[in-house]
Amino acid sequence: MDLPRSFVIREGDLRILNPFDAGKLDTLGRALKLAPGTSILDLCSGKGELLCTWARDHGVFGTGVDISTAFTAAARQRAAELGVTDQVRFVHGDAASYVPDESVDVAACVGATWIGDGVPGTLEILARWLRPGGMALVGEPYWRIDPPDQATVEACHATSRDDFRDLPGLVGLFGELGWDVVEMVLADQDSWDRYSAAHWLNLRRWLDDNPQDPLAAELRQELTEDPLRHVRYRRDHLGWGVFALIRR
Template identity: 80%
Template sequence: MDLPRHHVIREGDLRILNPYDPGKLATLGQAIRLRPGDTLLDLGSGKGELLCTWARDHGIAGTGVDVSTAFTAAARDRAAELGVADRVRFVHGDAAAFVPEGPVDVAACLGATWIGGGVPGTLGILARALRPGGMVLVGEPYWRLDPPDEETVRACHASAREDFHDLAGLVTLFGDLGWDLVEMVLADQDSWDRYAAAHWLNLRRWLDANPGDELAGELRRELTGEPLRHVRRREYLGWGVFALIPR
C-alpha cells in the first residue's frame, strides 16, 4: 500500500500538502483553542506538519496516519527535527481503517475526504475516534463562483459541478449531518498560488534531473498543462478547514 510515485515527485520538499501556508496552519491551531495535553488524530497526515508544529506550539500529542511511505518517513524526520518525537507518532497505513488506541480530543482529515467517499462518510470515520464533546477538522474544496463551463470544472479536478458544494451549501451540509460549525480558516488565492506553483517548479527540477525516467513523458504533459488549468480555476475554486462539534 503506497501512493503512486508521481505524487511524491510533485510534492517535492513541500511540508504542507494542501493550499495552506504556515501562517494559516498556525492560525487554525490558535482558532480552535488547543490546550496542552490535548490529543489529535490526523487521517491523511501527509508529511506531518500539522501534528509536529502544533505539538511544538501547543503541547498536544497525537497520531498521524498516511498511505504514503515517503510522506510518513518525512513526518517522522520532522518530528525529530522539532523535538516532538516523544509526543507524536506516524503510522503508514489505510487512514479509513485505522482504529486509535482511545478517543481523542480532535480528529482531523484535511484534504483527503476520499477516505470516506466524501464529506458524510469521512465525518463518520472521524466521529468514531472522538471523545464526547470532541472536535473534528475537515479540509474540503468548495465553489467560490459557479464554474462557467465543463472545461473549468475539469480544471478543478472535478468530473461534474456536483462534486463540490458552494460555501453555503457546504455549511448547510454540515448542519444537515448533525454538526455545529464552530470555526473555519479558508485558503486564499495567494496560498493556492504558492501551493500550485511549487508543484510546477518541483516537476521541472525533477524532469531536468531525470529525462530518461519512465514517468518523464507523463510529468512533462502535466507541467505543460497545469499552469493554464490553475489560472482557469483560481477564481472559482476555494478550499478551507472547518471545525465541527457534533450536536
C-alpha cells in the same frame, strides 16, 4: 499500499500538502484554542506538519496515519527536527480503516475526504474516534464561483459540479449532518498560488534530473498544461478551507 510516485515528485520538499501556508496552519491552531495535552488523530496526515508544529506550539499529542511511505518518513523526520518525537507518532496505513488505541479530543481529515467517499462518510469515520464533545477538522474544496462549463469542472479536479458545493452549501451540509461549525480558516488565492506553483518548480527540477525516467513524458505534459489550467480555472473558481465541527 502506497501513493503513486508522481505524488511524491510533485510535492517535492513541500511540508504542507494542501493550499494552506504556514501562517494559515498557525492561525488554525491558535483559533482552536488547543490546550496542552490535547489528543489528536490526523487521518491522511501527509508530511505531518499539522501535528508536529501544533505539538511544538501548543503541547498537543497525537497520531498521524498516511498511505504514503515517503510522506510518513518525512513526517517522522520533521518530528525529530522539531523535537516532538515524544508527543507524536506517524503510522503508514489506510486512514479509512485505522483503529486508534483510544478515543481523542480532535479527529482530523484535512483535504482527503475521499477516505469516506465524501464529507458525510468522512465525518462518520472521524466521529467513531472522538470523545464526547470532541472536535472534527475537515479540509474540503468548494466552488468560489459556479463553474460555467465542464472544462472548468474538470480543471478543478472534479467530474461534475455536484462533486463540490459552494461555501454556503458546504456549511449547510455540515449542519444537515448534525454538526455545529465552530471555526474555519479558508485558503485564499495567494495560498493556492504558493501550493500550485511550488509543484511546477518541483516538476521542472525533477525533469531536468530525470529526462529518461518512464514518468518523464507524463510529468512533462503536466508541467506544460498545469500553470495555464491553474490561472484560467482553479484560481478563481475553486476555494478550499478547514472547518472545525462539534457534534450537536
